Amino acid sequence: MIRTILQLLVNQLTTYILQINEDIEEPPVVLGNIGLSNALGGSESYMQDKIVLSLVNLIEEVTLKNASPYRTNSFQPEIENPxxxxxxxxxxxxxxTSPQGGGSSSQTPYNNGITLLSNVIEFFQSQNVFTPQNAPDPEIVQNPSLQDIRIVVELYPLTFEQVNHLWGSLGGKQMPFVMYKARVLPLQRERTTRRGANIQDFQTKTKQSINLSL
Structure with a gap:
């Protein structure tokens, strides 16, 4: 499911960039591990001269984990993980980084990359909430468990120290980048862990009082 969500963002961003840059012929955004790119000594050439989207971390939003696991289906109690x-x-x-670069031939590769990076910021500034309704995608439309998905994207600034640790962990020199945090609400697989029987009648027990006479 995470891959589907990331690919949705890639597709939406690609469509936006191609609309405002008529001289770009190939898809300008790809999903990949930037740590494996040619610029960092790797061999993943498909990321060359592209905006590369990499998932660098994920954490659970524990403040929203207080939902009750109990629900009723046809008057039958069920327990399902939240x-x-x-x-x-x-x-x-x-x-x-290549000599040719992407986009207009009158610009250097670095300039082209900065221009497209600016397009990324412009895109998420204009639209930062994605749902199956406003960002239709075949994989999401065909997946019933993702019909209520909601993706909220917001800029996530880093300090110079955090930037240094980030690129150090990626194993290469720093390149122009921007970081975003995407909140995914919710991610759930419908799987009932336990079912109970229907309640048909109630029985009560009363204790008989015993009088003790002295």
């Missing part, structure tokens, strides 16, 4: 609310930390990296 949904999971996730925070996905998304790194958008401008991976433009």
């Amino acid at each position: 949904p999971t609310f996730l925070n996905l930390f998304l790194l958008f990296t401008s991976n433009f």
Whole structure:
């Protein structure tokens, strides 16, 4: 499900960039691990001259985990684990280093990458909430468990120290990037863990009082 959500963001962002940059022919945004790119000594050429979306961390939103596991289905009590609310930390990296670069030939690869990175910020500024209704995607439309999904994307600034640790963990030199936090509400697989029997009647027991005479 997480891959589907990330691919949805890639598709929406790609559509936006292609609409405002007529000179771009290939999809400008890809989903991948930036730590494996050519710029960092790897061999993943499909990320070259692209905006690369990488999932660098995810945590559960524990403050929203207080939902009751009990529900009633046709008057039959059921116990189902509450949904999971996730925070996905998304790194958008401008991976433009080849001599040709993308976009207009009159610009350097670095300039092209900065321009597309600005497009990323503009896109999420104009739309930061994604649902199956306002961002239809075939994989989400065909998945019943994702019909109530709601993705809220917000800018996540880092300190210089955090930036240093981030790129150090990725194993390479820093490139132009922007970080976002995507709150996913909710993520749930319908799976009943236990069912109870229908309540048909009530029985009560009373204690008989015993009088003791002295």
